[in-house]
Amino acid sequence: MYQPTAYCLLLRRTLRELASALLPMGKKKGKHKKAKTKTTFLGILVAVVLCTMLAYLSGCSEQPTHTELERLRQEAIAENYQIAALHEKQQAKPNWQFTVHGRTALGQPIPLSWSKVKTLAMTSVWTTDPHHTSDSQAIFHFRGVAVSTLLDEFGVAPNVKDITFVAYDAYRSTVTLNDVRQYPIILALERNHKKISRSDGGPLYLVFPQTKFPQLRQKYFDRFWVFYITDMVVGTEPIQLQVGKQILDAAAISKLPHITIEETVGYRIGWPANKVKLYGVRLSDVLDAAELKLSRRSVVIVRGKAPIDRSRANPIRLEAADLKRCDILLATHWGDEQMPIPASMGGPMTLAFSSACQTPSDARRWVTFVEELEVTQ
Template sequence: MRLNPNLGKNLALVPLAIASIFCGACTDQPTDKQLETWRTEAITLNAQKVKANSQEPQETEWNLEIGGKIAQRESVQLNWQQLQALATERVKTTDPNFVLNPKEIFDFHGIRVSSLLKQLAIAPNVRDVTFVCFDGYQVTVAVKDLLAYPITLAIARNGKPIPRAQGGPIYLILPYTQYPELKQKYNELSWAFYVSHMIIGTEPVRLRVGKRELDLATLDKLPQVTISDNVGYRMGWPTGKVKLHGVRVRDVLAFAGVQLPVNGEIVVQGKAPISRDPSNPVRLAAADLRDCDILLATRWGDNQESIPAKMGGPLTLAFGSKCQDREEKSFSLSKQRWVTFVVEISSNF
């Protein structure tokens, strides 16, 4: 039996017991109606993810996009044929996601990540690489470890393509059997399913708004806002209240010449394919954009540090406490809307 990657770390259907833990600091206990709302929303989100997975590209249509601090200014797209040609590495190792027999050795075939790094001529100051998955999950690995160990983007296991339900078509694997010390650095959560992007270091801010592309220097000229609250990002962030610094989405739209009507929505897209799904976009109501602080966060913490790729940066979507109250303490939907790796804002009037 293999653990379905749609369960566990990539699970959309969150048990209400977990929801109650997140609300442990709430002054008001959730009502039966709120609990039922959370349950309904969780079921809906799970169905949406299942639908997205069923409509995914076939392996021959799957691409790997590589960006960040590489010699080329634009990101590199590798199609399936190119990936197959690069897949010369073989790694025999156990798979922590194979729960029936955790000692079974699998023969993985794929692309050694270090070979990609050498071909791309990465910047000398890059310390880590972040792998982004179809569903928005992310894993970050140190460059020194990628160069020292045969960490591999596997496209086949035991001579066969890796099914989508088992982490394919691209599955980031670590050679646990040959190098057991890797388990101490990277646990089973670092085995990334259906990888779609590699980010070398952290990319510069490049935000598309309508027909314009805005960089960090441009965003820094707009009115700056700081919020301090619990964040809803899936991974990589501290627990408790975190300071986020950035610009209001409404100010960005105004700068780009996009006017908010009385009714209408704005669609926010991230790098992960699921956040670009036209059947399930992340929508922001115009009324919410006007009435509360919905930010594009560019920095975080007391020292206003840049948001690295391992935290979903350089640009993330964030909501002030007033915005979260408007969500009526909706656990699942509010978490879904905290988009990482934001790349585009478009109107949907």
């Protein structure tokens, strides 16, 4: 019976690792599958031969038998498929966050796991898709979560009139509460029984049943069909601004000096194209209220609700010198009548710049749904 020495045991372990490395990490599809399998098998045989030769040349006096080699190969295959199965399982889980905010029964953000979203996805809609331009008459089957289901699940506070959906890139769309209750408007996970890829607007895509209810086609045309949704806002949230370690609410903000600017705004959607009046508080006064002091090298990081506005790799940065030379404010009201900024316009709080602060590359800095300020050195 084959009894390996410690050195041979090491070679055997190396053999198993080599064999596992030469196997494919997952099942391949397509016409080249058999060719790839043959190539992989030949690679394993080459590894076996090489390890056997190395063992012989290194003085390992007792060589494994063909039966032992076959057993080691089968062990490597089994381990590889276990790793491949785990890898595929992890890949199948979308790295996606969806959160319900605003005036729900809980009154605080409600993050939903992907498994919870899938559990709620019980509604089907057959409709055309205005973004499918190659065939505007094609009917698609969408499966997803009815927005009304989410409202039933988490409740709606009195006097709420609309629901706003926010995308990964800070795009947004607002639908009336009445329409959400009346029609099966859904957050779609699947199109024609397949997951909606990121390149096609997934994994969550706002869909309107415009074929069955053609009246929706005029009211909610293509720009309302939002790709890659990450957040849903019920009504408009109360002001809750995190500044360093403190939370400032509307009462705290109202105690600060208020200023007015009149500018053409840089927000992406939902605002007038001409100049509008914005009312709010200077960013520097907010930092002072939170007792955050700025040095010449300080940088203020501004974070909004949308993931693109919370990016750690590419944050919204404001230099301390900018705050001193011009008016940068957190706007809470707008227009001649000083109306509160609603969620449909990115409220309750947005970042705004006076003309002295603006440059042609400033569009991204007009942040909506401002939620957090951080000072770094």
